[in-house]
Amino acid sequence: MTLPTEPDRTLPRRAALAKARQSRRPSRLGRPAGATREPDYLTAKDAGFPELLQQTWQRATAAPDLATAVDTLLTLAGHVPADIQLRALPLEDETALKVLVGRSWRDDGRTTDRADGAPTAFLGEIGLDRSGRLVVRVPSKGPLSGDADLVDGVLRVPWSAEDLADYQVELALAADRWHASVADCRQWLMAAGADGRRELLGDLTEAAIRTAPFILYAGERQYTNFRDRNTLTGKTLRPGHPDCALSSLAAVPLELWSDSDVLLVVCLTLLVRSAGYARIEEANGTQLTLDHVALLLERTRTAYNAASGALPPVPAATSHTVADLGGLARALAGRRRELMGSVQLYREIYGPLMHKIERVAGPVKDDARRLEAELCATLRERLPLTGDTLADLAAHLEASPGLLAEPHGGFGTGLESLVYETVRAATAVFDADFAMSRGMRSLPALIEALRSEEYAEIAGWEIPHFFCCVVPSPEARRLFGGSAARLADTSWAISSRMQYNSWHFLVGNLPKVPEIAARDHFVPPVIPDIAYYSDQHHNGHVAARVRFTVRSPQAVEVLGRKFNGFMDLRLLRCEGLPFDEQDLLAAHRVSAFVAKATSLAAALVAGGARIEVTSFDSRWHWDSIAT
Numbered sequence: 001m002t003l004p005t006e007p008d009r010t011l012p013r014r015a016a017l018a019k020a021r022q023s024r025r026p027s028r029l030g031r032p033a034g035a036t037r038e039p040d041y042l043t044a045k046d047a048g049f050p051e052l053l054q055q056t057w058q059r060a061t062a063a064p065d066l067a068t069a070v071d072t073l074l075t076l077a078g079h080v081p082a083d084i085q086l087r088a089l090p091l092e093d094e095t096a097l098k099v100l101v102g103r104s105w106r107d108d109g110r111t112t113d114r115a116d117g118a119p120t121a122f123l124g125e126i127g128l129d130r131s132g133r134l135v136v137r138v139p140s141k142g143p144l145s146g147d148a149d150l151v152d153g154v155l156r157v158p159w160s161a162e163d164l165a166d167y168q169v170e171l172a173l174a175a176d177r178w179h180a181s182v183a184d185c186r187q188w189l190m191a192a193g194a195d196g197r198r199e200l201l202g203d204l205t206e207a208a209i210r211t212a213p214f215i216l217y218a219g220e221r222q223y224t225n226f227r228d229r230n231t232l233t234g235k236t237l238r239p240g241h242p243d244c245a246l247s248s249l250a251a252v253p254l255e256l257w258s259d260s261d262v263l264l265v266v267c268l269t270l271l272v273r274s275a276g277y278a279r280i281e282e283a284n285g286t287q288l289t290l291d292h293v294a295l296l297l298e299r300t301r302t303a304y305n306a307a308s309g310a311l312p313p314v315p316a317a318t319s320h321t322v323a324d325l326g327g328l329a330r331a332l333a334g335r336r337r338e339l340m341g342s343v344q345l346y347r348e349i350y351g352p353l354m355h356k357i358e359r360v361a362g363p364v365k366d367d368a369r370r371l372e373a374e375l376c377a378t379l380r381e382r383l384p385l386t387g388d389t390l391a392d393l394a395a396h397l398e399a400s401p402g403l404l405a406e407p408h409g410g411f412g413t414g415l416e417s418l419v420y421e422t423v424r425a426a427t428a429v430f431d432a433d434f435a436m437s438r439g440m441r442s443l444p445a446l447i448e449a450l451r452s453e454e455y456a457e458i459a460g461w462e463i464p465h466f467f468c469c470v471v472p473s474p475e476a477r478r479l480f481g482g483s484a485a486r487l488a489d490t491s492w493a494i495s496s497r498m499q500y501n502s503w504h505f506l507v508g509n510l511p512k513v514p515e516i517a518a519r520d521h522f523v524p525p526v527i528p529d530i531a532y533y534s535d536q537h538h539n540g541h542v543a544a545r546v547r548f549t550v551r552s553p554q555a556v557e558v559l560g561r562k563f564n565g566f567m568d569l570r571l572l573r574c575e576g577l578p579f580d581e582q583d584l585l586a587a588h589r590v591s592a593f594v595a596k597a598t599s600l601a602a603a604l605v606a607g608g609a610r611i612e613v614t615s616f617d618s619r620w621h622w623d624s625i626a627t
Contacts, residue, residue, distance in 0.1 A: 024496075048542040057152045079533050088133050090287065095174050122158075182262055205247060231243065274297060282296060303358075304339060349531035351535070351537070362581065376392075379422065384403060394592075405601070405604055418594070420616075439613065447602065459515040469495070505522060505565040508565070528550065528591075530583075534546045549570060550569075569587055
């Protein structure tokens with residue numbers, strides 16, 4: 001991704017333009033941008049997800065039996081839960097796996113023994129496609145062997161006459177359930193009326209624009225806002241594009257909607273009503289069916305009830321009809337709002353499938369307390385603050401907020417020093433390869449624009465209006481061939497991407513004037529997450545080896561307005577063990593401390609102080625890392 005470089009307004013125009021044409025890569029500072037014939041650091045073409053798929057297929061073909069091979073394919077060689085992939089299968093494939101190896105998302109997942117030596121009545125196939133889905137040749141399908149979308153070849157799977165008979169019975173039962181649910185969805189959409197359906201389509205189109213990438217299935221159809229396979233409005237398809245499955249339905253009579261489109265609209269609506277747009281990502285990589293939505297909502301209900309204390313439990317849906325699931329979705333949305341202030345929600349992210357699962361965190365335990373104590377001990381040494389906990393440090397800062405406007409530790413402001421020292425301490429305490437925190441460079445500019453309601457001006461701000469302080473561990477250069485220059489370049493690439501995230505989220509907090517509505521942005525994040533194997537799809541993640549992460553977004557208050565996702569703290573490990581829940585809980589307290597400092601700084605600026613963040617540019621990352 002090429003990030004724009006603004007001319008420096010403090011320089012004469014000719015000098016500013018010359019500076020803007022220079023490379024911002026730390027190892028190439030002062031040189032013309034775009035002057036190299038090829039990238040300095042080449043990434044293998046099959047790095048990331050393609051490489052994982054190849055490894056998965058190789059392990060599956062070497063498996064000692066069919067059940068083990070299927071488990072390897074379903075888990076992508078142990079990188080994702082099998083449950084996600086089982087719910088990705090269309091009806092025929094799902095039924096085939098249940099009959100052949102006893103694998104189904106509807107039960108405990110135990111395998112069943114097949115009779116060896118039974119005569120072969122049908123020779124089926126199992127393969128892996130390039131989206132990561134297991135695919136099955138069933139009696140009604142032609143050979144998979146010639147499918148160009150397969151990762152490699154196929155596994156030949158003999159079916160006995162008994163298998164065929166069982167498959168026929170199971171498929172008929174499953175088809176009856178599926179057709180009944182489609183009919184229920186059609187009836188519900190019919191009752192909504194033409195205006196109601198247009199409103200649903202408009203809301204879901206907005207969801208597709210404002211939500212991170214997702215890939216969903218309904219029958220054999222794929223719906224996605226991700227990259228060049230877009231069938232929904234997203235980065236590739238503009239709103240209203242005729243290729244968008246949602247936009248194309250706006251003027252089409254309901255009777256002409258396909259069954260897949262009916263399921264798409266109804267299932268997404270139920271998901272959004274239960275928790276907003278972000279809930280869509282919890283269906284990532286799966287089939288959109290009422291049964292699958294019911295499973296997701298029921299798991300959520302169970303978790304919420306366990307965390308609800310004295311609140312009355314949310315009752316279960318009495319059936320899997322749209323009406324009953326809609327009632328459950330609304331009840332869960334209400335309970336979620338009630339829980340947000342009393343328990344910590346977070347998401348687990350499985351990078352290979354971009355699938356997210358909402359969790360309710362347990363209590364803070366000794367591991368998290370130890371991490372916080374170690375970090376506080378470090379900050380007491382490096383900052384003019386006292387206290388045994390982060391809450392104590394924040395209280396000291398609140399009593400003496402002027403520290404944030406004064407120079408400290410070689411930085412122009414105490415705010416910059418606090419951000420850097422907190423990130424640096426987090427890198428060491430959490431045993432991370434990188435830690436980082438992002439924010440806005442000019443709080444005075446933001447406050448001035450908010451006071452005059454210049455929302456169009458804010459929408460026009462570019463990447464250089466934001467910063468991200470990235471601090472690698474001293475040992476991190478081992479990951480990049482021992483090169484300090486490459487480590488600095490990688491850190492700056494990470495910083496640039498995080499600046500983009502700040503740019504992407506900021507305007508989602510502002511009134512939806514035309515300029516804000518028209519500008520690319522996502523709904524700002526409000527809960528933290530833990531990610532596993534994120535070094536798969538995103539080219540920057542692959543290059544920077546972003547494998548295991550913790551992300552803790554926080555709101556910052558500016559002029560009484562709450563800006564969700566204004567800043568965050570991120571921890572990154574390129575190898576080794578993933579982070580766990582106690583890591584996340586401790587990190588969330590750390591990011592809350594930085595957010596509190598930023599809110600206090602904003603209050604100082606509102607009162608007349610000048611606090612500008614001038615550090616954490618490419619030169620700073622070169623000086624602090626490579627030299």
